[in-house]
Amino acid sequence: MERHSSKWYNVQSVPQSYTFPPEERPGETPIIQICHKIPVIDLEKSLVSSSEKMETIKQLLQAGQEFGFFQVINHGIPEDVMSQTILTFNEFFDMADEQITNVPARKGWIYTGSEQEVKDGVHLWRDNIKHPCHPLEKCMQSWPDKPASYREVVGRYVAEIRKLSLTILELISEGLGIESGYFDEQSQVQLLSANRYPPCPDPSLTLGIPKHFDPSLITIITQGNVSGLQVMVDGKWVCIGAVPNAFVVNIGNQLEIISNGMLRSVEHRAVTNSREARTSIALFVNPTPNCIVEPTKVLLNESNPPLYKFILYKDFINASKAFGIHTDAIQKEA
Template sequence: MEKHNTKWFNIECVPHCFKFPQEERPGDAPIPICNKIPVIDLGKSQKNETIKQLLQAGQEFGFFQVINHGIPENVATQTLSTFEEFFNNMTDEEKVHVASRKGWIFTGSQEEVKNGVHLWRDNIKHPCHPLEKCMQSWPDKPATYREVVGRYVAEIRMLSLTILELICQGLGIESGYFNEQSEVQLLSANNYPACPDPSLTLGILKHFDPSLITIIYQGNVSGLQVLVDGKWMCVEAVPNAFVVNIGNQLEIISNGKLRSVEHRAVTNSKEARTSIAIFVNPTPNSIVEPAKVLLNDSNPPLYKSILYKDFINASKAFGAHTDRKRQPDTDLLFPKVWDFAEIKEKLLLVEAEWMDKLPGSNISLRKLYYRFGRARAYEKFKEEFVSEENGRKHAPSLLQYAYLGQ
């Protein structure tokens, strides 16, 4: 006898509890594919060119995609199918009941995320390190779950080391810097059912990742959106490609040369979408700080040092609420200031001082801040507005004051 399995999303209109406030909704306007986000061929023999592309993508967009990455296509597609089976064949009640006795977390659509509004998704999270031990607590249905997902995690680990090593070489950081200081700590798989009105809902709120890098497989259905120059843009679903985004920790280690950027997930009305995100993080006892080789008098540290586990504990980074503004004690990681409103007066003061020093420069740190984020605005300010004779030597102290609260 077939088991009756009522699904929460088999409805004709979006319930009020899923409708986000007007200012947070995706809206009806079509969001274009961002053709600027590079698709990087890791199989090319020109290693230096690959490194250049990775760094440029990390600096400009905080996102890129990789192809010819060495992971067999069937490993990714079988894993995606396994998660689709997991989400489709179990009721929400069963998932919560089993997860309460096992080492994984199922989050259904009933979770309140912001002011009573729910996300249009189901989600499973579980730890992945050490792999052999963690696998014993993963779901045992479907029957192939542990074998298939375990193989996928092992492959992603190798890919992550390849990408991080190339980034090390590009930044000038010693080879192997991340080999012992990074782990595939967490897997998060999402199922976004087809939605009657995607303009009202969100799959995931806008957020920054607390990782070194995050590696995402989104199959053939797009839904990931990235903030590019203040506008939301879609990340194309490229066949057999992995999306890689720069996390907070790598932004810190690179001292702002690479950017962690906001992104979100939206739904669509035609078909369900499943995605798999692997978070590659520092080890819990790692001290996360700008790499010393990157620092000098003209490039002072933009971030404080912190134990990664302290950041996780203070910010609840892997909790249900991924919006950075909801994370408590972010001063532990981002010194003293983060939101634009908090530093507006300081920016205005610095602008006024530099207008006196450089008449006619038409400087706007505020515009730079909005466009590039704190660390990149600092770099852009030095590159574009500070002349050698008029005080490049003073720029670090002034910008530290504005951006670091010093």
């Protein structure tokens, strides 16, 4: 079976197999529609003084409460690491058909739009590669070896994201009153998913990724210089702007559980555009498989009882798969 074709999207009109039902289509939502409400948080300020650190924590918690999303700048990851990683994935997706076709299955899950059926025969408008990232040194050996720089560049990127994830989770932990270092052993950068969304002749009919919740603690995303990520805000879909050298961070189901609903996991999706290709890279920071996920006890009292049942993370994932990949599987107390 052909696993990749760089020509599948070179069409004059959207094929029926890529056309979503009317109720699920993004419709006429211009890509320039930007949500200026989503906070952009300067992490460097948390290093200036204790008062600036507390202000940063306040901003993180408020963004998690109101939107479930925020962007971070001055995060400590070198600009060249970000740009080289984007360039490496662009090179990967641009490789000749036969080069990608010959990538062994064990080196990642590579999908084209024609292979990514959502339901009822409808396909996603994207090329995608997924692969595990933990433990990093072991996983790197099974990553693609073309382009030649892939393992080195992407491995360095994942290591940097690991450090950033711990910084963000530590600040959130302090805001929630959880002991310092709680997430050091309880979290892993488990999965990378990189997407190439080609230009689409009619973006109002297609989706790069349908609406969903992330089953992670947090997800850290770079979307380059092209917007396309949309989040549900006040019942409306709005785009998150592509801020130079910023990372988009969203709260996942597990952090919603741990915070007992104080932080929200929010629906989001990816739309296409007719002008240029867009590349995004998402890294999913998850609990360890045997970690018990439950509301942190420091937040619980008579007026704030637990809203969620405790569950092993691996059982949560299995339940999510049973209900479908885009189903919110949070188990609330009856």
